[in-house]
Amino acid sequence: KAGVTQTPRYLIKTRGQQVTLSCSPISGHRSVSWYQQTPGQGLQFLFEYFSETQRNKGNFPGRFSGRQFSNSRSEMNVSTLELGDSALYLCASSAGQVLSGANVLTFGAGSRLTVL
Amino acid sequence: GQNIDQPTEMTATEGAIVQINCTYQTSGFNGLFWYQQNAGEAPTFLSYNVLDGLEEKGRFSSFLSRSKGYSYLLLKELQMKDSASYLCAVMDSNYQLIWGAGTKLIIKP
Numbered sequence: 001k002a003g004v005t006q007t008p009r010y011l012i013k014t015r016g017q018q019v020t021l022s023c024s025p026i027s028g029h030r031s032v033s034w035y036q037q038t039p040g041q042g043l044q045f046l047f048e049y050f051s052e053t054q055r056n057k058g059n060f061p062g063r064f065s066g067r068q069f070s071n072s073r074s075e076m077n078v079s080t081l082e083l084g085d086s087a088l089y090l091c092a093s094s095a096g097q098v099l100s101g102a103n104v105l106t107f108g109a110g111s112r113l114t115v116l
Numbered sequence: 117g118q119n120i121d122q123p124t125e126m127t128a129t130e131g132a133i134v135q136i137n138c139t140y141q142t143s144g145f146n147g148l149f150w151y152q153q154n155a156g157e158a159p160t161f162l163s164y165n166v167l168d169g170l171e172e173k174g175r176f177s178s179f180l181s182r183s184k185g186y187s188y189l190l191l192k193e194l195q196m197k198d199s200a201s202y203l204c205a206v207m208d209s210n211y212q213l214i215w216g217a218g219t220k221l222i223i224k225p
Contacts, residue, residue, distance in 0.1 A: 042203070042216050045213065099207060105213070
């Protein structure tokens with residue numbers, strides 16, 4: 001069973017540009033969550049999608065957006081990039097809506113974004 | 117506000133035992149997760165606690181006290197490959213996961 005796949009793994013952008021990151025969840029998983037991870041900070045929740053609907057959103061500016069397609073694949077977009085957006089962006093999928101010991105988040109390896 | 121506290125870094129010796137603590141203050145509680153993250157890799161699930169007590173899984177155990185807002189991850193018979201970051205996350209009353217900053221564990225021979 002393939003895991004969560006994120007592309008690209010690494011990318012470098014300059015301030016003001018925009019970026020789109022992609023996430024393919026585990027087959028059969030309908031929930032996809034996105035997180036930002038920076039050194040010294042916990043995982044910061046961006047948003048969660050379930051069956052193409054955004055169910056929850058974290059405290060990030062409107063420059064951060066996402067969507068989910070009918071095949072559960074998800075994309076997130078960051079517009080007008082700032083230096084502070086440099087981070088590891090992690091995608092995670094789960095089978096059901098409520099997490100538990102039997103329904104855990106499975107993470108992808110992440111997309112490391114560097115903004116110059 | 118909601119807060120998860122973990123030590124930033126810990127050092128232990130190969131073959132020994134180490135306990136990584138996690139204290140939390142959240143609006144409600146619906147479970148606590150521990151994840152392991154190797155440098156440059158995806159976090160991977162270790163354990164889940166929702167009731168008070170100890171859950172044992174091989175060399176790893178996780179303990180929860182809901183009244184104290186406290187959990188720990190216990191790693192026994194440490195191996196060099198256990199060098200990693202260990203992340204604690206609590207699911208609040210809205211079933212949102214709140215993450216600690218992680219504990220970097222360094223294992224020395």
